[in-house]
Amino acid sequence: MRLYDVENSGNCYKVRLFAALAGLPIELSPVDLRAGEQHTETFAKLTPMQQVPVLVDVDVPIWDSQAILIYLARKHQLAHWWPDDAIQQAHVASWLSVAANEIAAGFATARRAIKWNTPDNLNAAHAICARILPRLDDHVRTRHWFVTNHPTIADCALFPYIALAHEGSIDLQPFPHLRIWLNRVIGQPGFIPMSGLKDAY
Ligand SMILES: N[C@@H](CCC(=O)N[C@@H](CS)C(=O)NCC(=O)O)C(=O)O
Incomplete structure (x- = not known):
C-alpha cells in the first residue's frame, strides 16, 4: 500500500497517523509540490484534483484524506474506527x-x-x-x-x-x-x- 505524501501536509499526516494508530503498514512516496509534481501527467492520472494525499492499494487510486481514512478502516474491517452503527x-x-x-x-x-x-x-x-x-x-x-x-x-x-x-x-x-x-x-x-x-x- 503506497501513500503519495508530503511530510508537512496535515492532510497527508491524517493518513499516516491513522495507519500508525491502526497498525497498517504503508510505504511513502514523497511528492514535491514546490516542483509542481502534483500537476504532472502521471500524478494527474491518480487524482482529478492533482493534490496529495493519494493512496494506491490495489489498482484504483483513492484520493482525499477523509475518503482514504474511510477506505482503510472499511477495507480492514476496523469497526472501532469507522463504526457499523x-x-x-x-x-x-x-x-x-x-x-x-x-x-x-x-x-x-x-x-x-x-x-x-x-x-x-x-x-x-x-x-x-x-x-x-x-x-x-x-x-x-x-x-x-x-x-x-x-x-x-x-x-x-x-x-x-x-x-x-x-x-x-x-x-x-x-x-x-x-x-x-x-x-x-x-x-x-x-x-x-x-x-x-x-x-x-
Ligand atoms: N480535500 C483534500 C485536500 C488536499 C490538499 O489540500 N492537499 C494539498 C496539500 S495539504 C495539496 O496537494 N496542495 C497542492 C496543490 O493544490 O497544488 C484532502 O483532504 O485530502
Missing part, C-alpha cells in the same frame, strides 16, 4: 465534513498563509476558527472522543490542523477541553508526530 457512522461523517470544510478553510488556511506566505485571506481564516473553536471545545467537554467512547477516524481527521493551530497564529489556550483531547490523541499507543507539532498542549 448507522447513527455513529453518520456522526463520524459529520466530523469528517467539518475537517474538510471549517478546519481546512480556517486552521489549514491560516497556517498556509503564515507559513508559506500565500495570498489567502488570513482574517477570514481566523474568523472561521474563532467561530468554531468554542463549539469544538464544548463538544469534547463531556466526551473523551468526538463520536464514541473510543477514537474513530473523525479524531484522526480533526487532529492535525487543530494541533498545528499555533503555526497559523491561533491560540488554543482558552480551550482547555480541546487541549485535553489533543493530549489524549498524543497518548494513544502507536501515535506518530509530524514536524511542527508540540509535545503537549
Whole structure:
C-alpha cells in the first residue's frame, strides 16, 4: 500500500497517523509540490484534483484524506474506527465534513498563509476558527472522543490542523477541553508526530 505524501501536509499526516494508530503498514512516496509534481501527467492520472494525499492499494487510486481514512478502516474491517452503527457512522461523517470544510478553510488556511506566505485571506481564516473553536471545545467537554467512547477516524481527521493551530497564529489556550483531547490523541499507543507539532498542549 503506497501513500503519495508530503511530510508537512496535515492532510497527508491524517493518513499516516491513522495507519500508525491502526497498525497498517504503508510505504511513502514523497511528492514535491514546490516542483509542481502534483500537476504532472502521471500524478494527474491518480487524482482529478492533482493534490496529495493519494493512496494506491490495489489498482484504483483513492484520493482525499477523509475518503482514504474511510477506505482503510472499511477495507480492514476496523469497526472501532469507522463504526457499523448507522447513527455513529453518520456522526463520524459529520466530523469528517467539518475537517474538510471549517478546519481546512480556517486552521489549514491560516497556517498556509503564515507559513508559506500565500495570498489567502488570513482574517477570514481566523474568523472561521474563532467561530468554531468554542463549539469544538464544548463538544469534547463531556466526551473523551468526538463520536464514541473510543477514537474513530473523525479524531484522526480533526487532529492535525487543530494541533498545528499555533503555526497559523491561533491560540488554543482558552480551550482547555480541546487541549485535553489533543493530549489524549498524543497518548494513544502507536501515535506518530509530524514536524511542527508540540509535545503537549
Ligand atoms: N480535500 C483534500 C485536500 C488536499 C490538499 O489540500 N492537499 C494539498 C496539500 S495539504 C495539496 O496537494 N496542495 C497542492 C496543490 O493544490 O497544488 C484532502 O483532504 O485530502
